[in-house]
Amino acid sequence: MIFRQFFEPVTSTYTYLLGCEYTRKAILIDTVASEVDFYIEQLEALDLNLVYTLETHVHADHITGAGDLRDRIGSKGVVHRDAGAMCADLLVTDGVELQVGDIEIKVLHTPGHTNGCTSYLVDDRVFTGDCLLINGCGRTDFQQGDSGVMYDSITQKLFTLPDDTLVYPGHDYKGMTVSTIKQEKALNARLGNNKSREEFIDIMNKLDLPYPKFIDEALPANQSCGQPDKDRGAIIQG
Ligand code: FE
Numbered sequence: 175m176i177f178r179q180f181f182e183p184v185t186s187t188y189t190y191l192l193g194c195e196y197t198r199k200a201i202l203i204d205t206v207a208s209e210v211d212f213y214i215e216q217l218e219a220l221d222l223n224l225v226y227t228l229e230t231h232v233h234a235d236h237i238t239g240a241g242d243l244r245d246r247i248g249s250k251g252v253v254h255r256d257a258g259a260m261c262a263d264l265l266v267t268d269g270v271e272l273q274v275g276d277i278e279i280k281v282l283h284t285p286g287h288t289n290g291c292t293s294y295l296v297d298d299r300v301f302t303g304d305c306l307l308i309n310g311c312g313r314t315d316f317q318q319g320d321s322g323v324m325y326d327s328i329t330q331k332l333f334t335l336p337d338d339t340l341v342y343p344g345h346d347y348k349g350m351t352v353s354t355i356k357q358e359k360a361l362n363a364r365l366g367n368n369k370s371r372e373e374f375i376d377i378m379n380k381l382d383l384p385y386p387k388f389i390d391e392a393l394p395a396n397q398s399c400g401q402p403d404k405d406r407g408a409i410i411q412g
Contacts, residue, residue, distance in 0.1 A: 175277060175297070176220060179342065179351060180213075182206040185236040185388070186345045189213070190301055193222040194275025201226045201274050202249075203294060203301050204344055205239035207400050213239065214247060224249040225274050226264070230303020230344055231291040232257045232396045234316060234389040241400035251399050254283060257290025261399040266292070282331050286324020287312030293332060295339075300355075303344040306332050308353040311364055312344070314378050316386065317393070321378035325371045333359050 176193035189209065193200035200222035202213060217224055227240040227249050240251040241261070250263035252272070257265075266272075268283035280295040284305040291312075294301045304312030306328050314321045332341075337356035360366055365374045386392075395401070 176200070176222065178216065180209065180216075182209055182236065184208075186347050187233075187236055188342065188344060188346065188351075190342060191216060191220075191222075192274075192277055192296060193220060194277050197275035198222050199225045199275040199277075201228055201277065201279065202239075202243070203228045204230055204233070204303065205243060207237040207239045207242060210239040210242045210246070213243065217247070223247075226250050226252050226272065228279070228294055228301075229253040229257065229259070229262075229396075230293065230301065230305075231288045232259050232317070232393065233304075234386045234392050234396075235345075236388065237392050237395045238400040241398070244399070245401075254281070254290040254292045256285070257288065259290075259397050259399055261397070268292075284327035284331055286314055286321070286327045287319055288317040289320075289323075291327070295335070298336070298338065299340045299342055300332065300335060301342045301344075302332065306341060306358060306362075307343045308341065308346055308348075308350040308358070309362055311362075313381065313383055313386075315381075315383065316389065321375040322371060324378075325365060325374045328365060329371075 178191040180189040190203040205227050243249045252264045253259045253262040255265040255267050266281045270281040272279040282293040284293045285291050287304040335355050339355045341353040364377050
């Protein structure tokens with residue numbers, strides 16, 4: 175598998191490119207609108223055809239490149255059914271598997287940061303968006319966030335993956351690029367080392383985070399896939 179991790183510094187967002195060496199089909203996870211020219215350059219340089227852009231959720235901190243990529247190179251947008259982005263081409267639910275060349279992508283519904291959050295499991299890697307971060311997790315005080323639900327998503331879904339599964343988050347603010355399930359189970363300051371649901375909820379309640387910088391423009395834009403658009407989602411249920 176061809177694999178790249180891209181970093182957008184303004185919002186500290188990671189975007190992932192996964193490509194099949196044989197069919198040259200590719201996907202991008204969590205694109206950023208300002209980086210679309212760069213993604214297209216990279217796809218061309220690697221001789222890859224973009225089939226899907228996958229969102230781990232409707233972002234509040236940056237605008238997705240999904241709509242622009244769809245218009246320019248014909249990729250299809252994928253998002254969870256509960257994410258509130260009916261403009262996507264495919265609306266997926268827990269357990270759905272997408273096949274792109276020899277890449278198998280399994281959808282894991284991991285709500286808590288938002289109610290439409292998904293993680294994507296590809297072989298020994300899991301792309302966790304703003305659910306599980308490296309030594310942290312996404313905030314739960316906006317967009318139907320719920321700390322208890324996030325605790326259940328992480329402990330019952332992500333922490334039950336094999337220990338050596340590589341964790342690729344949606345963001346990192348300290349320069350970390352990858353972790354493992356084993357490392358997060360042991361060391362995650364918010365819910366590692368068998369912290370209880372109550373302890374986790376208490377930690378999240380006390381974070382006192384500032385209002386997200388770009389939420390007022392990013393949310394409505396992302397609910398229309400990065401651009402004003404029409405309804406089009408076809409639902410695939412798992
Ligand atoms: Fe987010």
